[in-house]
Amino acid sequence: MRPIFLQNARILDPSCDMDEKGHILVVDGKIAGTGGGIAAPEDAVSIDLHGLWAAPGLIDMHVHLREPGEEYKETIETGTAAAAAGGFSAVACMPNTNPVNDSSAVTRFIIERARATGSAKVYPVAAVTKGLKGEELAEFQDLMLAGAIAFSDDGNPVSDPGMMRLALQYATGFGALLISHAEERGLSRGRFLNEGRVSTMLGLSGIPSAAEDIAVFRDVRLAEFVGARLHVAHVSTKGTVDIIREAKAKGVKVTAETAPHYFSLTEDAVIGYNTNAKMNPPLRREEDRLAIIEGLMDCTIDAIATDHAPHSRLEKEIEFELAANGIIGLETAVPLALELFRQSFLSPLDVIRCLSSNPAGILRVKGGSLKAGGDADICVIDPEAEFSVTRENLRSRSCNTPFLGKVLKGRAVLTLLDGLPVHNLLGVVF
Amino acid sequence: MNRISSRHILSISDLMHQDIELILDTADSLKEILARPIKKVPPLRGRTVVNLFFEPSTRTRLSFELAAKRLSADTVSVAAAASSVVKGETLIDTARNVEAMRPDVIVLRHSCSGAPHLMANYVKTAAVINAGDGMNEHPTQALLDLFTVKEHFGRLSGLKVAIIGDIAHSRVAHSDILAFTKMGADVFVSGAATMFPVMIETMGARVVPRPEEAIEGADVVMALRIQKERQGGRSLIPSVREYAAVFGLTSERMRLAKPGAVVMHPGPINRGVEMAPELADGPYSVILDQVTNGVAVRMAILSLILPEDHLTSL
């Protein structure tokens, strides 16, 4: 394989706070050097990246790849192809597959399928409880040995606080990370969107913000009490941001992610019974959206993760109340996150930090850096490129997104995985 | 003849003020037909109205059927199982199959809010009329309520309308609030505090906790049907007894209303719960007028919603 020389890019490496014009040299799938003072070997493929950004391969710490079990929605192959197209070189996939990833056999299956068919690194998140039922702990040690990098019952909360306490406590023995899908079902069951002006207007039962706030508060207190590491998934409310901010100030080992839709959209997107804007937690009010942006600005929220949740027409082209929760997000994350930069909320480096080095640090996986010696997982972004979100342009097997039909600005134009191009819009032949 | 601006009748909010005026005026001229010995006129001859009822209904279904028949349309009514998921056929499949038989109008009653909107997105030629969707809307009921009130008082603007009951779960209340406020009436709602949806004021209603405050000086007092079990098995009220004591419409409470006020109810009535038995049949009541007017208003809607070239003259 010929060396690759990426030159004249705006280099954004949040692992060392680098934001400067320079070059990256890739040799044998590894980064051989980054900066201004390096030169191209004679046999290198040289690519001029003038006007473009070069960043570590993005890491999405919350996706649903649907394999095994729901391959008609997505597979590890199509999901990681979507990841590559969105600039992601690694994803952490949630365990609510069929069968559930609550055993080392399923974890190994996912890792093997990713190796055979994937275009991105795949880090399985295993179940906290067997069958996601919230009754019995899954085998953490066995799952970690098989390759699980964190535990979550995502899709479901761990409803019983006693069980959540046990899980957090058990996890401390392994230094394992628990990812909380925080939802008080007693307040959300049989409800379909945010409780507020829009739920009243549409005549649908709404989920109050308190359903999330209460569950986050519970899990944060439990993590504090037993000294465990807790990561709060898909933050959607102002209340959650406040609780996490306060917990971090007290030194609780808590981290948090939000998804692009929570800082891009509000409950208004549901008007017209738009099932492509139905997800759990639901889109909230404008003041929640602004609080989430504030949370990203002051690092209360560490990561941007997409909660990529593919569904077919069978689950979405039906009555709103019956439609499945979730939207795809891998291919729209970059332009939506760049909007935070365009509106001067975050610097380009901080946008990339939320999408790479922070999730790497939380999950304790490699990547999120352009330092010499690391895997050549690199994402090149054209901040000006336009991306028309259509069924044909999406590489995911599903197209359930409220951005369908929209033109978004900013796009990954090249994704390298271990030095190999897995997504390439630059027209360069390697 | 003037047409209404919306292709389907899904929500009161899709109708403009002049659309509602037109429907009420048309209903007024059609109502006379219902008093004739031979209650049939030809304008919808050769047209087909399909009533798709995914939820049990006697009154609304009968009302739509009679309205169509009075105008000489062919009507077919289908009572279907409620859950598309269980049946295997989706609502969209059902809509496409029904439309393939070329009906002119599909009247849909469904337990899911937004089901008629979904159907309207997929039918190409037929007009969809919402005959009640979940706890969202029941626009034809609101239009017949407007008609009944206007018939009685000669106007809608400036009237005080009190609606007492479970506002959150009542599609009738939802449509009535939108309809009466659009026509210039002041709508007050009352009921147990658990029965108000959040931010109901944004729809134009004034929320008052005590029914007396809503009824005081009202021209129109409407009681909604109370059912005990709601919302995931949790009851919104401790008992029907307590509800009746605090919020039930009684002759005594009606004395607070303006002289000449009317009592309305969308039916079916739980006598002795939301309304004292004597009130429904009493001098204030226009409840049976509502039922009669329902046919006239639905005749008006059917005749206005079809493209003009489809009509022979009245």
Ligand SMILES: [Zn+2]
């Ligand atoms: Zn979740």
